[in-house]
Amino acid sequence: MTTSVPLSRVSDEAKAALFADARTTYSFADTAVADATLTDIWELARWAPTAANLQPLRVLYVRTPQGKGRLLPHLDEGNRPKSASAPAVAILAVDNRFHEHIPHILPIRPQMKEYFADDPAQRDSITSFNGPLQAGYFILSVRACGLAAGPMAGFDAAGIDKEFFPDSDWHSVLVVNIGHPAGPPEFDRMPRLAHEDAVAWA
Amino acid sequence: MTTSVPLSRVSDEAKAALFADARTTYSFADTAVADATLTDIWELARWAPTAANLQPLRVLYVRTPQGKGRLLPHLDEGNRPKSASAPAVAILAVDNRFHEHIPHILPIRPQMKEYFADDPAQRDSITSFNGPLQAGYFILSVRACGLAAGPMAGFDAAGIDKEFFPDSDWHSVLVVNIGHPAGPPEFDRMPRLAHEDAVAWA
Numbered sequence: 001m002t003t004s005v006p007l008s009r010v011s012d013e014a015k016a017a018l019f020a021d022a023r024t025t026y027s028f029a030d031t032a033v034a035d036a037t038l039t040d041i042w043e044l045a046r047w048a049p050t051a052a053n054l055q056p057l058r059v060l061y062v063r064t065p066q067g068k069g070r071l072l073p074h075l076d077e078g079n080r081p082k083s084a085s086a087p088a089v090a091i092l093a094v095d096n097r098f099h100e101h102i103p104h105i106l107p108i109r110p111q112m113k114e115y116f117a118d119d120p121a122q123r124d125s126i127t128s129f130n131g132p133l134q135a136g137y138f139i140l141s142v143r144a145c146g147l148a149a150g151p152m153a154g155f156d157a158a159g160i161d162k163e164f165f166p167d168s169d170w171h172s173v174l175v176v177n178i179g180h181p182a183g184p185p186e187f188d189r190m191p192r193l194a195h196e197d198a199v200a201w202a
Numbered sequence: 203m204t205t206s207v208p209l210s211r212v213s214d215e216a217k218a219a220l221f222a223d224a225r226t227t228y229s230f231a232d233t234a235v236a237d238a239t240l241t242d243i244w245e246l247a248r249w250a251p252t253a254a255n256l257q258p259l260r261v262l263y264v265r266t267p268q269g270k271g272r273l274l275p276h277l278d279e280g281n282r283p284k285s286a287s288a289p290a291v292a293i294l295a296v297d298n299r300f301h302e303h304i305p306h307i308l309p310i311r312p313q314m315k316e317y318f319a320d321d322p323a324q325r326d327s328i329t330s331f332n333g334p335l336q337a338g339y340f341i342l343s344v345r346a347c348g349l350a351a352g353p354m355a356g357f358d359a360a361g362i363d364k365e366f367f368p369d370s371d372w373h374s375v376l377v378v379n380i381g382h383p384a385g386p387p388e389f390d391r392m393p394r395l396a397h398e399d400a401v402a403w404a
Contacts, residue, residue: 009215009219009348010216010220013211014213015246015346015347018220018246018342018346019249019339039401042397042401043397044217044221044222045221046394047221047222048221048341048342049226049353053392055394055395055400057400058401059400059401059402060401060402060403061402061403063404064404067404070404101395101399104393104396105393105394105395106392107392128330128334129376131334132332132335133334133337133338135335135338136336136337136338136339139250140220140250140339141221143212144217144220145212146212151251153253153331164404173331174331190255190309190310191255191307191309192248192249192307193248193306194306195241195244195245197303198257199244199260199261199262200260200261201262202265202268202269202273202366
């Protein structure tokens with residue numbers, strides 16, 4: 001962002017679509033989502049900032065019947081119909097070997113690769129904060145690309161990792177259903193915290 | 203988001219302002235940011251989803267000279283000039299007693315208040331994932347409101363907590379400088395991961 005960027009680049013309508021009007025979706029229409037759109041979601045989300053540009057988040061897009069069949073048994077039972085109805089499901093994961101990419105993504109400090117290689121606790125510290133941080137970016141990118149997101153924490157992470165990531169250090173942290181809503185939201189929005197309970201000033 | 207929402211509500215220009223064109227800012231112009239704008243940033247960010255609507259993130263906006271004087275000694279030395287130049291600094295914190303709000307924010311399951319009260323490890327699990335998740339929403343909301351963000355992980359969290367939150371269970375997790383950039387970015391953008399290193403398909 002440069003000083004020449006006017007305030008009006010994000011319209012009130014866009015802000016509403018991203019935040020105030022958007023709803024978590026539990027039931028999806030039978031409308032396909034192109035792989036190119038799923039690629040666009042990632043292409044946008046990846047630009048948002050991470051600590052030292054380390055970018056530990058990874059995405060597995062599950063959208064074939066075979067992939068869905070492998071995924072559904074590892075979701076909490078109540079979540080299976082949601083993912084079954086979604087044309088695409090993103091498994092968001094953190095890569096515990098993110099440091100191998102440091103010569104490419106942090107070229108000003110390539111020696112950090114060895115620093116993180118020798119310190120698994122520091123790697124955990126990076127992934128545990130920056131993974132969910134990037135998950136937040138990802139969810140808003142789904143909405144920015146004109147689709148509805150249904151993030152879910154109810155799944156067997158070890159089961160998903162064994163099924164999909166047996167030969168890597170990817171560890172699933174969130175499952176996000178993606179598609180077009182089947183209809184209007186089925187229940188009223190739950191309240192957000194009152195301002196005075198969440199914001200302070202100094 | 204309802205089925206009546208057309209894909210075009212978030213323009214390419216808005217997407218660029220939020221993601222592709224936005225840059226982390228290290229040096230800010232001497233242009234004031236109104237408290238009303240800081241309030242708007244929170245008002246937007248709070249609508250994005252959290253697990254069971256638990257919303258553990260809190261914000262302390264530091265923008266008075268007195269507040270800045272209390273904050274700067276707890277930042278890493280290299281980060282002090284950045285926050286000194288920013289018209290506002292948000293200390294993002296997680297509230298380890300978020301469960302006290304459950305009767306208001308999760309009215310369909312008020313009994314979860316006692317469940318979390320009795321289980322500090324489960325509270326940690328909620329805050330450690332949903333705190334950074336909401337931090338991601340917050341950073342993009344700063345940009346949606348037409349300002350630049352400078353998130354920083356280099357600070358003494360225990361020192362900030364003792365200084366600003368001695369009588370609460372708020373724990374600082376990220377410091378975000380907020381304002382208008384002093385000028386164009388001072389160095390080139392660092393690379394993002396190649397698609398094939400971050401995205402997989404099933």
